[in-house]
Amino acid sequence: MDAPEQSFLREKSLAVEDQELAVGTLEDSHAAKPETDAAIQLPNKSKPDKSAVEKDREDFREAVVKTLDRLLFVHKSFDIYRGVAGLYDFGPHGRTVELNVLSLWRKCFVDEEDMMEVACTALTPEAVFNASGHVKNFTDLMVKDEVDGAFHRADHLVKSYCENRKKDPTISAENAAELDKVIAHVEDLSAEELGGVWNHCSSHEESTFSSSSPLQLDVSNFLWSKCYLRPETAQGSFCNFKDYYNLNGRKLPFAVAQVGRVFRNEISPRQGLLRTREFTLAEIEHFVHPEHKSHSKFSDVAKLEFLMFPREEQEKPGQFAKRLCLGEAVAKVRHVNSETLGYFIGRVYLFLIRLGIDKERLRFRHHLANEMAHYATDCWDAEIECSYGWIECVGIADRSDYDLRAHSEKSGHALVAQEKLAEPIEVEKLAITPEMKELGPAFKGNQKNVVEALEANLESKGEVEFYVCTLGKNVTIKKNMVSISKKMDKVSTWDFTPVVIEPSFGIGRIMYCLFEHCYSTRPSKAGDEQLIVFRFSPLVAPIKCKIFPLVKNQQFEEATKFISKELKSNGIKQDVDITGTSIGKRYARSDEIGVPFAITVDSETSVTIRERDSKDQVRVSLKEAASVVTSMAEEKMTWQDVWASFPLHSSAAADE
Amino acid sequence: MDAPEQSFLREKSLAVEDQELAVGTLEDSHAAKPETDAAIQLPNKSKPDKSAVEKDREDFREAVVKTLDRLLFVHKSFDIYRGVAGLYDFGPHGRTVELNVLSLWRKCFVDEEDMMEVACTALTPEAVFNASGHVKNFTDLMVKDEVDGAFHRADHLVKSYCENRKKDPTISAENAAELDKVIAHVEDLSAEELGGVWNHCSSHEESTFSSSSPLQLDVSNFLWSKCYLRPETAQGSFCNFKDYYNLNGRKLPFAVAQVGRVFRNEISPRQGLLRTREFTLAEIEHFVHPEHKSHSKFSDVAKLEFLMFPREEQEKPGQFAKRLCLGEAVAKVRHVNSETLGYFIGRVYLFLIRLGIDKERLRFRHHLANEMAHYATDCWDAEIECSYGWIECVGIADRSDYDLRAHSEKSGHALVAQEKLAEPIEVEKLAITPEMKELGPAFKGNQKNVVEALEANLESKGEVEFYVCTLGKNVTIKKNMVSISKKMDKVSTWDFTPVVIEPSFGIGRIMYCLFEHCYSTRPSKAGDEQLIVFRFSPLVAPIKCKIFPLVKNQQFEEATKFISKELKSNGIKQDVDITGTSIGKRYARSDEIGVPFAITVDSETSVTIRERDSKDQVRVSLKEAASVVTSMAEEKMTWQDVWASFPLHSSAAADE
Secondary structure, X not given: OOHHHHHHHHHHHHHHHHHHHHHXXXXXXXXXXXXXXXXXXXXXXXXXXXXXXXXXXXXXXXXXXXXXXXXXXXXXXXXXXXXXXXXXXXXXXXXXXXXXXXXXXXXXXXXXXXXXXXXXXXXXXXXXXXXXXXHHXXXXXXXXXXXXXXXXXXXXXXXXXXXXXXXXOOOOHHHHHHHHHHHHHHHHOOHHHHHHHHHHHHOOOOOOEOOXXXXXXXXXXOOOOEEEEOOOOHHHHHHOHHHHHHHOOOOOOEEEEEEEEEEOOOOOOOOHHHOOOEEEEEEEEEEEOOOOOOOOOHHHOXXXXXXXXXXXXXXXXXXXXXXXXXXXXXXXXXXXXXXXXXXXXXXXXXXXXXXXXXXXXXXXEEOOHHHOXXXXXXXXXXXXXXXXXXXXXXXXXXXXXXXXXXXXXXHOOOOOEEEEEEEEEEEEEEEEXXXXXXXXXXXXXXXXXXXXXXXXXXXXXXXXXXXXXXXXXXXXXXXXXXXXXXXXXXXXXXXXXXXXXXXEEEHHHHHHHHHHHXXXXXXXXXXXOEEEEEOOOOOOOOOOEEEEEOXXXXXXXXXXXXXXXXXXXXXXXXXXXXXXXXXXXXXXXXXXXXXXXXXXXXXXXXXXXXXXXXXXXXXXXXXXXXXXXXXXXXXXXXXXXXXXXXXXXXXXXXXX | OOHHHHHHHHHHHHHHHHHHHHHHHHHHOOOOOOOHHHHHXXXXXXXXXXXXXXXXXXXXXXXXHHHHHHOOOEEEOOHHHOOOOOOEEEOHHHHHHHHHHHHHHHHHHHHOOOOEEEEOOOEEEHHHXXXXXXXXXXXXXXXXXXXXXXXXXXXXHHHHHHHHHHOOOOOOHHHHHHHHHHHHHHHHOOHHHHHHHHHHHHOOOOOOEOOOEEOOOOEEEOOOOEEEEXXXXXXXXXXXXXXXXXXXXXXXXXXXXEEEEEEOOOOOOOOHHHOXXXXXXXXXXXXXXXXXXXXXOHHHOOOOEEEEEOHHHHHOOOXXXXXXXXXXXXXXXXXXXXHHHHHHHHHHHHHHHHHOOOHHHEEEEEOOHHHOOOOOOEEXXXXXXXXXXXXXXXXEEEEEOHHHHHHHHHHOOOOOEEEEEEEEEEEEEEEEEEOHHHHHHHHOOOHHHHHHHHHOOXXXXXXXXXXXXXXXXXXXXOHHHEEEEEEEEEEEEEEEOOEEEEEEEEHHHHHHHHHHHHEEEEEOOOOOOEEEXXXXXXXXXXXXXXEEEOOOOHHHHHHHHHHHHHHHHOOOOEEEOOOOOOHHHHHHHHHHOOOOEEEEEOOOOEEXXXXXXXXXXXXXXXXXXXXXXXXXHOOOOOHHHHHHHOOEEOOOOOOO
């Protein structure tokens, strides 16, 4: 390979790396290639002739991120030590918004759908991720640039190499076709195969890249045993399936919900809240009979209409998501492969809209066949548009019986459900009768485990050695230790592996998009500056009500205390601002953290309540103030009701 | 050392290890040696002449743990893979109890005390724990037994060795005194000093122990940089102190609360929920002026009386905790060193009692001078008695200004508060005037950081090289780059480092003790078996209300749905049990998970509501049923009120 080509490869690989910073490694996680649009947008960034739209997007994003940082919604962790890329803390307002989002999530899913909420540990023994396929499938092959020490994904480099080779006018049609083939299939290769291809490519050049070596994700070594930090909560729910099934009275379907921190060893985390190394997932594992994927409450959501982007539309050039009726989409099986999957799409839509996500910037996109994770048979993403493009925020996947089957095989515990047969049937069964007087001395108290394992190895004859996972070692069974015979058995139930429908919510991503959708500015009264307003719904707002005594005196202080105490006892998050600054400045400070209601105490007997977005005010008696705000905060009353019941208060000076 | 002594050392070390399994390594964590009583009790365990009391305790514990496991309150994680010691999952009921406990915690502390709740990451860069002293102080020196591969704490082995040596009648009085000295001070030694002592001890014998080597706790190596998993949430709150202080309008005192998962590399985790490798902490960092530790609401708790165990009482033999008045204890400064610390003791007491902890089995024990963590100047533990003895569940420590000072020094960011001086004072100050035309070319855009760092290195003369943490490298400043002069400056504020009062709640431990305190049994009606009842308060109970249609028919089904829907919309966790089993069996199943209210639908117009503990029932109209249960579940109405308002329902057959 000649020098220009080599330098092109480096340049190109850096561009790929850049792109990855913004949208790249979600393939590492359970949902693959989510931000197609963003990925298409971002390489333009480095070009000097950036479009005006692009520039506006970036300016907007910068303004939002700066505000979130300044008001401590979200900020870099351990900043005094210069931070760590990909780690973010929630400050007081951000954490309260997170708790509000999770509280609505619990209400919409756990409570309304009678799910079991559980909490498994983040530390997970290696055996679990060996069985689940994470260790094999999410070990991206990485190569290191020995010049700058940066890591690059081998598949991206191979693609770049092939695309560049194709531009050589001297190569044969055959070679070009071969290169096309590599480009098309590079993402389907195993780490081993990819390593071979990469070694072939890199042998053609004087590369500064080291030879390929796999990079382990999510690894944490503890002294006591090899543990990983979970990249998803789901595996804990799968491992405990049998217990939950029993607790549910051995009935299907049922759902297990889990909210918790997960960890991903992102190579180049950027994009603030969108790609972090530690974040909160809220996941639902809905276990269902493989042949009964209908849903009893599907009719509740069947008539919903919203933006959907089916697979075949994506395959046509120039197509966009279209407003479709969910019921009709499910009816066409190729769009949504089961009612249960469709039901969750509907519920996810309702949840996100309720939070305050703009429904014109929310779409459900069907995964293309080659972008699904290794365990999924179908997947739709709830994508929300923000300044980064369309971002995957919720993945709704049919994980099939992949995980339960994998754990059954590797653990030796059958993670199955049972079903009564319409009529009992006779089956031939091998019966193993252990010779206890032989087994006892040979296995000293562990005979039971050995016999159980043996039953799963019926083909064995004569002396056989096999691994018993419950003992953690190999054992040898000799002929004299058991007697094997055939007998007929009447069977009235059959065991089957349930399938899993999994809606998985990236809470941090949803929050970031919500922040962008709620962010707005308006000119100050004097017109000399732009004031920030987060237009949060009362449900999401970190503080529901601010109370401002207009001036400092004992009567106003007492009135303020009275309202504050009542709101507290109603469970409404409130805050008193007694600083001496002007009421206008106090309103502005309240608006920028998105407080929907502001009470100004300007008399001993009555107060004003201000609506954040219109800045209009009503006058309400001191005694009623807290209950009016409480009703609106709990969405039992709207501003329309309040406008109709209380006199408008006009004060030219109010917003000064 | 002769052979018998050697074998004694091995035996003894195993006994120590055993003891550690039960109560040992909390010294690794922020609170030291908490379970003195338990530690005293447990060595007896291995003795064959166990007392009857001991035996009862163990039987009780076994019954509780078995029940928690069977009902999936708490169970071993990844059990299908034989689990990992020290990792436990919460099943549906356990997780709901945890959420209830955390919800009350937020109400009692975050909301009532206007705290800021934040969420920092669990992944923490090494620099943070270098500064905090965790890396240095919590690196227990471990030695490995090369025979069985087990790790033992070197300080325990040294102590055993010395105690055994003393029994040798031939040793001199001088030697014996020296051994006593080692025994007394072994816990105060640094890892390095201890290593020296251990090497000296072990050189006297043919040991199977390897030479000592430090064992790192909480370590997780990521590719990108060395990170630890946090063993407490506090360090994140400390690192962000300045931001929180600014957000609070630069006023003290204020408190930062954090609930999150923490990780500890326990050597030999046992004791179920009491010593785990991953668990939930709820911590409060209350930042206060070092000279103003009084508390404006102290009078709210001053009159409380409960069991306290001051330091001097513990030092007298045979003393126990005594019922003391909190206000009086605080007045005697040597008992509780500040009103703020005392205030939190009172609030912790009220919180635990409200949860349902038996107040006769709750005491506040003052730490002895030598058992406090390296950062603490005072500490009281809320200890709850359970079958393991008195267990530390909440530590209330005065961490002084240790942490903020340490992070200021190591990070170069002054984590201080400011106070106005009564009158401005003049101070002499060195003024550094940078020569920008020299600095610019030398540091290319980083001049500002360099000058800032230089100001912290005023003594420097001529050419000086120093480390600029914001650049992450050394820089060299030459004489011509700056000019230094002296000038007088008027100063009207001074900077000081706040001190931290920290109540730290081990949520899992509180829950385990609560489970033991609420566990009870009573004979079945037939008297042939003992039925389990968890006597949870409505606040804590995982399910508030069970609904039982007496028989299967459409009318009862509709009535059941009506009540279920109403309870749901009131936010009351309920569950319908439509299994065909007898009503008595359904009551028993409801009692054993601690459901306080059971509604039986035995007519179309009215239902019965059953009180779990007395098994008494009232008859209530169908329409009122949900609201009566809601009022009681929310503690707005008591059973006394209900007994007075509704007719008692007697049914001899009810509990069959």
